[in-house]
Amino acid sequence: MTTPVLSVRNLNIDYVGAETDFHAVKDVSFDIAPGEFFGLAGESGCGKSTIAFAVSRLHRPPALIRTGSEILVEGRNVLELSDDELRKFRWREVAMVFQSAMNSLNPVLTIEAQFYDVLRAHGPIGRAEARARATELLKLVDIAPERLDSYPHQCSGGMRQRIVIAICLALNPKLLIMDEPTTALDVVVQREILQRIDVLRKKLGFAVLFITHDLGLMVQVCDRIGIMLEGELVEVNEAQTIYRQPQHPYTRKLWASMPKLRGEQTRVEASS
Numbered sequence: 128m129t130t131p132v133l134s135v136r137n138l139n140i141d142y143v144g145a146e147t148d149f150h151a152v153k154d155v156s157f158d159i160a161p162g163e164f165f166g167l168a169g170e171s172g173c174g175k176s177t178i179a180f181a182v183s184r185l186h187r188p189p190a191l192i193r194t195g196s197e198i199l200v201e202g203r204n205v206l207e208l209s210d211d212e213l214r215k216f217r218w219r220e221v222a223m224v225f226q227s228a229m230n231s232l233n234p235v236l237t238i239e240a241q242f243y244d245v246l247r248a249h250g251p252i253g254r255a256e257a258r259a260r261a262t263e264l265l266k267l268v269d270i271a272p273e274r275l276d277s278y279p280h281q282c283s284g285g286m287r288q289r290i291v292i293a294i295c296l297a298l299n300p301k302l303l304i305m306d307e308p309t310t311a312l313d314v315v316v317q318r319e320i321l322q323r324i325d326v327l328r329k330k331l332g333f334a335v336l337f338i339t340h341d342l343g344l345m346v347q348v349c350d351r352i353g354i355m356l357e358g359e360l361v362e363v364n365e366a367q368t369i370y371r372q373p374q375h376p377y378t379r380k381l382w383a384s385m386p387k388l389r390g391e392q393t394r395v396e397a398s399s
């Protein structure tokens with residue numbers, strides 16, 4: 128069997144308070160295979176983002192990962208990495224697109240400079256080489272190279288989001304975490320971006336951890352889906368099973384709370 132790109136084992140996370148602790152993630156375990164598109168769904172507050180931040184080692188106090196929890200990326204425990212190892216781990220092994228990623232670009236730097244910052248932070252690279260690499264990366268997300276000279280405010284929301292995704296792919300990560308990456312965008316742009324990601328992960332081989340509360344969107348793009356309820360992972364199944372034969376009563380309840388989908392549910396497929 129191939130080693131999973133991500134293996135989460137008995138993950139317990141508390142938010143430590145002055146009086147009491149809040150147990151936000153409760154003994155969660157799941158695997159993501161290389162190249163797999165894996166979704167985590169559940170209502171707001173069920174702990175999805177807390178998991179995403181822990182996997183990228185971006186969690187901050189008061190979040191506290193309990194002893195005994197394991198997060199393995201290709202078999203290596205992320206929770207034991209030193210600061211130096213962490214610097215190499217971020218972007219190279221795991222890259223994360225946040226909820227409001229399109230607003231995370233630096234407004235006073237050109238797109239080229241923002242690519243340069245990431246590329247240069249991970250090894251010596253000249254301006255010309257960085258520009259060539261950035262051009263290549265922009266092409267992957269269907270953006271013309273002239274945009275390298277633009278500032279973020281000169282690009283649309285959907286374009287900025289695709290630029291952030293291209294920056295995330297700059298160092299060929301094995302896992303791309305996307306936490307509600309398209310929530311602020313209209314449905315057409317949202318769909319286009321997810322189609323692009325689907326094409327890219329097939330072409331480049333990275334796996335995706337996709338987080339959203341939109342189960343309908345999730346079944347269209349994911350291979351497998353985990354359903355979370357109040358910090359617990361209550362069901363993990365193939366996307367089609369989640370759609371056609373949901374096993375857990377809460378998964379059925381989630382569907383019942385969503386507007387009815389009409390006709391056959393088909394996967395999002397796009398040509399490369």
Ligand SMILES: Nc1ncnc2c1ncn2[C@@H]1O[C@H](COP(=O)(O)OP(=O)(O)OP(=O)(O)O)[C@@H](O)[C@H]1O
Nearest residue numbers: 142149151170171172173174175176177178189340
């Ligand atoms: N800094 C914090 N301090 C205390 N509690 C927190 C903190 N951040 C999150 N929580 C709590 O932890 C729980 C899980 O939050 P989390 O953001 O992971 O949920 P989520 O499923 O990602 O929600 P959403 O879909 O709204 O982003 C929630 O009850 C939230 O209120």
